[in-house]
Amino acid sequence: MASPVTSKGLGPEPSARASAGQSRHPWERFAECDPYLYILTPMKHTDPRVFWESGEQLVGAELLPVIRAEGVRLSLAMELGCGIGRLMFPLSRTFAHVVGVDIASGMVQRAAALANDKGINNVSFATISGPEDLLHQAGEYAGNCDFLYSLLVFQHIADVSIIEGYLHVTRTLLHPRGLAYLQFDTRDADALYRIKTHLPDFLLPRFLRRGIRRIRRSPQEIEAWIRRAGLEIVGQLTPESEYHRYILRLRQPKRTLS
Numbered sequence: 001m002a003s004p005v006t007s008k009g010l011g012p013e014p015s016a017r018a019s020a021g022q023s024r025h026p027w028e029r030f031a032e033c034d035p036y037l038y039i040l041t042p043m044k045h046t047d048p049r050v051f052w053e054s055g056e057q058l059v060g061a062e063l064l065p066v067i068r069a070e071g072v073r074l075s076l077a078m079e080l081g082c083g084i085g086r087l088m089f090p091l092s093r094t095f096a097h098v099v100g101v102d103i104a105s106g107m108v109q110r111a112a113a114l115a116n117d118k119g120i121n122n123v124s125f126a127t128i129s130g131p132e133d134l135l136h137q138a139g140e141y142a143g144n145c146d147f148l149y150s151l152l153v154f155q156h157i158a159d160v161s162i163i164e165g166y167l168h169v170t171r172t173l174l175h176p177r178g179l180a181y182l183q184f185d186t187r188d189a190d191a192l193y194r195i196k197t198h199l200p201d202f203l204l205p206r207f208l209r210r211g212i213r214r215i216r217r218s219p220q221e222i223e224a225w226i227r228r229a230g231l232e233i234v235g236q237l238t239p240e241s242e243y244h245r246y247i248l249r250l251r252q253p254k255r256t257l258s
């Protein structure tokens with residue numbers, strides 16, 4: 001198991017990460033520029049107090065009720081796209097260990113430094129280059145994750161194969177009775193949205209540009225990915241909205257009548 005409060009990686013050296021010539025991910029830029037504001041765009045202005053309080057509030061009012069209602073074991077949680085630990089730090093009071101993974105090394109380094117400053121030592125972090133690298137680095141957790149969650153992340157990923165990849169890795173990492181809690185933006189892709197999507201970045205306000213803007217996906221396509229990954233839906237919160245959350249578990253084998 002990874003040592004606590006580390007950003008060195010979870011397991012073996014990442015395979016695809018940092019290969020020479022790879023262009024810089026936009027989230028590295030956002031981590032450098034203003035991680036607080038890029039993570040929580042509705043804040044409008046950077047306010048660390050509002051930022052950390054939003055995490056406490058979300059974990060207390062949204063995640064813990066689901067965790068309790070579903071009787072989730074409290075050994076290991078994993079956040080996919082953990083940013084600088086807004087949700088991990090409050091959740092570390094409930095789980096024995098919380099692992100955060102993120103595409104941006106700048107986010108992961110800040111998260112690890114903040115955990116140290118806050119004296120939180122049951123968390124660990126890793127920079128990942130994508131689903132395959134996550135599987136490679138987090139292989140030691142296969143079948144052991146009690147709660148794998150991801151909020152405000154899939155909505156920013158343009159490449160569908162990456163999302164599908166993460167769903168397959170989720171299936172591998174989840175404990176047989178574990179739960180995944182994943183958010184998507186499933187608002188209708190109406191005409192205005194489609195026009196905005198086609199405009200060049202220089203004509204768009206900062207948070208509507210490629211990389212940070214939210215990408216809408218239909219529930220039908222998301223549900224097809226979920227099925228293909230061998231997961232099943234046990235609940236949904238605020239469906240067909242910008243904050244549509246799917247609660248998932250491993251697909252249970254069909255019972256046959258004898």
Ligand SMILES: C[S@@+](CC[C@H](N)C(=O)[O-])C[C@H]1O[C@@H](n2cnc3c(N)ncnc32)[C@H](O)[C@@H]1O
Nearest residue numbers: 027039081082083086102103104107151152153
């Ligand atoms: C809006 S922030 C949300 C952070 C955190 N989930 C929270 O709610 O505070 C999105 C995070 O997802 C990460 N991210 C974006 N694309 C990713 C990808 N393909 N794989 C993993 N992480 C990604 C970004 O680096 C960023 O930290």
